[in-house]
Amino acid sequence: MQDDDWREDCAPRRVLEIFATKWTSMILHTLNARHKGAARSGALHRSLPGVSKKMFVQTLRDMETGGLLDRHIDSTVPPAVTYRLTPLGHRFVGLVDLVYDWGRDNADALDALQPREGARRTRSTVLSQSEHDA
Amino acid sequence: MQDDDWREDCAPRRVLEIFATKWTSMILHTLNARHKGAARSGALHRSLPGVSKKMFVQTLRDMETGGLLDRHIDSTVPPAVTYRLTPLGHRFVGLVDLVYDWGRDNADALDALQPREGARRTRSTVLSQSEHDA
DNA sequence: CAGGATCCTCCACGATACTG
């Protein structure tokens, strides 16, 4: 508990920012759980239905820069790119798993509330009537 | 590991959304660590320097709706409002603590990277020259 | 197959001013 400070540049906040990128955690979790820590780009993408191509690539790039995974390019034609968890990535997956499990363990409490609890409406909430005109 | 699915409405994603709201985790952590789980609005706000008034209040309201804390209003003049962790809030704090500690434990690895690792530039990175005019 | 480049939407978050 030491000095529970949330200074702008502290490590814990960095972690929160990682969690805030929407797909990072899910990519890591999936890469680990369904691909044993390594997978080709396409295969990984296919196991994450909701992610747009742009965000998928962009997030992976940021994760590489962030030291969470490595990128191996096989310069064949067509190219084969493989992503692999780094040690840090592995450790982070451990944390993601905790979050994942916490969610499952508290699913009842979370479901007992209004459909929206946080503040973020994933915009899929509204897409139902996005066909207003025609 | 059961069925590692990240369906749109699953509980784990709800949790990620909570983490995505930027201040929720910090408010909970601070409310617990520095105020023993209960504090008046002003006091709590004062222990979170970076939060704007608007987001502070708004986040608290969403957290109340989300069942993470309770709001007690003492209708004196001026009013005295106290926020208190709910059982769910307490449990969530446990998770936040894990994230917090993970960050401290991996601070070296996180710092070893470029100043930006995720993708989100908290825009405070730029505020340095926000005094451009006068 | 992998991903770059563009354009666009929307909402999280902030600053400021006001109320009871």
Add this chain to the structure above:
DNA sequence: CAGTATCGTGGAGGATCCTG
């Protein structure tokens, strides 16, 4: 003291088209 109202903005995230 606690909160609401309003306005403005950046940038996360998506769709679509193009390249090697």
